[in-house]
Amino acid sequence: MSRHLLSPFRALSRPSLIKSALQPLPWARTFSVSRPTRLMETSGFSEEQLEVREAISKICSNFTDDYWLEHDQQEKYPHELHAALAKDGWIGIALPESLGGAGLGISEATMMLQTISESGAGMAGAQSIHANVYATQPVAKFATEEQLNRMLPKLISGDWRACFGVTEPNTGLETLKLKTTALKDGDLYNVTGQKIWISSAQVATKMILLARTTPIEQVTKPSEGLSLFFIDFDKAQPGLELKKIRKMGGRAVDANEVFFDNYRIPADSLIGREGQGFKIVLHGMNAERCLLAGEALGLGYAALRKASQYAKERVVFGRPIGVNQGIQHPLAQAYMHLEAAKLSTYHAARLYDASDHDSSITQHAIGVACNTAKYLAAEAAFTACERAVLTLGGMGYAAEYHVERYLRECFVPRIAPVSREMIMNYVAEKALGLPRSY
Numbered sequence: 001m002s003r004h005l006l007s008p009f010r011a012l013s014r015p016s017l018i019k020s021a022l023q024p025l026p027w028a029r030t031f032s033v034s035r036p037t038r039l040m041e042t043s044g045f046s047e048e049q050l051e052v053r054e055a056i057s058k059i060c061s062n063f064t065d066d067y068w069l070e071h072d073q074q075e076k077y078p079h080e081l082h083a084a085l086a087k088d089g090w091i092g093i094a095l096p097e098s099l100g101g102a103g104l105g106i107s108e109a110t111m112m113l114q115t116i117s118e119s120g121a122g123m124a125g126a127q128s129i130h131a132n133v134y135a136t137q138p139v140a141k142f143a144t145e146e147q148l149n150r151m152l153p154k155l156i157s158g159d160w161r162a163c164f165g166v167t168e169p170n171t172g173l174e175t176l177k178l179k180t181t182a183l184k185d186g187d188l189y190n191v192t193g194q195k196i197w198i199s200s201a202q203v204a205t206k207m208i209l210l211a212r213t214t215p216i217e218q219v220t221k222p223s224e225g226l227s228l229f230f231i232d233f234d235k236a237q238p239g240l241e242l243k244k245i246r247k248m249g250g251r252a253v254d255a256n257e258v259f260f261d262n263y264r265i266p267a268d269s270l271i272g273r274e275g276q277g278f279k280i281v282l283h284g285m286n287a288e289r290c291l292l293a294g295e296a297l298g299l300g301y302a303a304l305r306k307a308s309q310y311a312k313e314r315v316v317f318g319r320p321i322g323v324n325q326g327i328q329h330p331l332a333q334a335y336m337h338l339e340a341a342k343l344s345t346y347h348a349a350r351l352y353d354a355s356d357h358d359s360s361i362t363q364h365a366i367g368v369a370c371n372t373a374k375y376l377a378a379e380a381a382f383t384a385c386e387r388a389v390l391t392l393g394g395m396g397y398a399a400e401y402h403v404e405r406y407l408r409e410c411f412v413p414r415i416a417p418v419s420r421e422m423i424m425n426y427v428a429e430k431a432l433g434l435p436r437s438y
Contacts, residue, residue, distance in 0.1 A: 039301050039308070040118075041339060045346070048104065049111045052093070056112050059084050060119035065402050068121055071252035072405055077203055078128050078252050081121065086158025091132050094287075095140055099148060100156045105353035106287045107346060109133050110294035117298025120402065123409040124252040126295040127199055134288040135164040135208045138280045139230055142272035151230050155206070163204040163233065165195045165211075165258060166281070173422055175210075176222045176278060180260065182211035182229065187267045189213075189229070191239070191260040197416070201242055201256040207233040210281055213274050228277035231265045239263035249408030286352055288417060289370035293345040293377035296413040300338045300377075300384035303406045307331055307388035310395070321391075330387045337380040341373070348373040368431050375423045378413035385410040 042050060063081055071078055085091055094109045095101030102108075113133070117126045132155055139151060154160040171177045180193025191211055201207075207230075214225035235242060241259040272280045308331055311322030321327050348369035355361040388403040389396035396403050414420055428434045 039305050039335065039338075040297075040342065045111070046107070048108055052104075052108050052111050053115050056085075056090070056115040057119065059090075060116055060121060060125070063119070063121060063125070065120045068125065068252065069399060069402065069405065072124060072249075073251070073399070075251045075254070077200075077254065078121070078125060079203075081116075081125055082128050082161070083158060085129060086156075089156065091129055091158055092152075092156030094133060095136060095152060095156060096148075099140075099152045101152075105349070106290050107349040107353050109287075110290045110345065110349045113291050114294035114298040117295045118301050119298075120302055122250070122299050122302065122406055123295055123412050124250040126291075126298065127250055127253045127412075130288075130291060130295070131164045131199060131208075132162050134284050134291050135162060137284040137287050138228060138282075139208065139271055141283050142228075142280050143230070147230070147268070147271065151206075160206050161200060161204045162206040162208055163198050163201045165198055165207045165209040167195060167197050167417070169194060169196045169257070173418060176226070177216065178210060178212055178226060180209075180211045182209075182213050182227060182265070184213070184267070185264075188264050189267060189269075191231075191263040191265060193260050195258040195260075196256075197245070198256045198258050199253055201233070201258055202244065202254040204233050207231050207258075208271075210277050213277075219275075223278050224275050226277040226281075227274045228271040228280050229265060229269045230271055231269045237263065248411065249405065250412060285417075286348075286366050286370040289374040290345060290349040290352060292413050292417070293341070293348070293370075293373040296374075296377040296381035296410065297338060297342055297345060299406055299410055300334070300341075300381035303381075303385040303388035303403055303410075304331060304334055304338065306401070306403050306406075307384075307391040310392050310401075314392075327391060331391065334380070334384040334387050337376075337383055341376040341380040344369070344376050345373040364430060368427060371418075371423045371426055374413065374418075375420055375427075378410075378420070381410045382414060 062084070070076070089100065089102060090112060092099070092101030093104050093112055094106055097103035113126045113130065117123060119125070136152060136155060140148065143151060155162055166175065168178055168180060171179065180191065180195065182189040182191045191209070193211065209229045209231050210226055211229065212225055213227040216225060219225035234240065239261045240263050243257040245255045245257060247255055308322070311327050311331065312320055314321045351361055351366050351369050355366055385403065385407040389407050392401055392403055395401045399405065422438070425437050429436050
């Protein structure tokens with residue numbers, strides 16, 4: 001990523017963003033706390049990535065572990081974090097400068113979301129802006145100039161929030177068999193159907209929606225017949241209903257079932273060509289793999305930091321438990337797994353970004369790299385979180401030590417948006433040339 005892309009962002013972020021990040025917020029602790037140790041080796045990252053990491057760390061330092069504990073237990077949305085990030089333009093980190101974004105890449109966006117998660121915010125903190133970063137990528141690439149200017153600036157500024165409407169209860173991973181329909185009616189579409197596991201729908205005012213505009217039995221190719229829309233998500237309008245899902249982890253950010261019943265949307269909310277929505281949305285899916293991998297890494301490093309600190313301080317039989325190899329070796333192994341997954345993650349993000357100007361990088365290579373990164377990071381995070389809980393023993397089971405929250409949250413990247421087993425199916429087929437198994 002060339003340095004000049006960061007210069008307009010620096011004008012926004014380096015003095016003003018970092019200065020604002022240093023100002024204590026009302027909910028931040030007023031007594032002195034030591035700066036947490038960062039475990040991840042940062043050698044080899046670009047100047048832009050390291051500057052993003054530094055600035056985001058300063059913002060996140062205003063949000064303590066107790067803030068995230070409270071928001072998890074009370075299922076309160078982290079509006080303050082979203083506002084702090086939007087204030088200085090971070091929501092638009094990977095969107096065009098002409099629209100108010102930073103014009104940076106998925107490599108920098110991955111670093112941003114990893115840093116949020118690693119700060120102790122975990123998956124919940126990262127997921128509060130997750131969709132606004134990756135789901136806008138297809139819009140930025142395929143929308144008309146008029147649509148771009150109408151749709152994206154207020155997302156970047158934080159005035160609007162978006163959710164991503166793809167997953168359905170009866171199709172799961174079979175995206176090509178989505179049943180929610182958007183039927184043309186003059187200059188409107190009528191949307192009918194159901195979506196599930198839609199994050200931030202309770203606070204969103206917009207939705208990026210994938211719906212069927214041609215019946216599946218009438219398409220010539222399975223990948224056709226779906227269309228992408230950027231729609232008003234107005235709960236006060238008829239034909240739209242939400243049902244919140246109670247869940248295991250990440251409770252600060254809502255997940256929902258969404259029901260459409262002839263919900264009317266304007267025809268000019270269509271992104272790209274009708275029937276080509278699946279191909280369009282693929283441009284966001286590989287980006288999401290990278291971002292989710294970064295979030296998983298952050299969670300794993302946060303857990304490992306808690307565990308290693310506890311192992312230094314907890315004294316049993318007259319010495320710190322961290323002296324024992326039975327404690328050291330599992331944590332050292334978890335660290336090595338995280339470091340290896342980190343290399344895979346930022347390799348995938350670099351390929352994704354470079355493919356815009358390097359024709360030798362194929363979508364096949366990007367797909368394999370991004371899915372591999374997501375798999376490895378999710379597994380490394382799970383190992384780190386589990387071992388953190390076990391290192392703390394009984395205290396690991398207590399909410400006030402936070403690692404139990406990390407363990408509950410680390411299942412998300414193992415399950416969503418595609419399971420470990422489906423990634424292995426994909427890699428077996430695409431990288432090893434084995435017969436398709438699904």
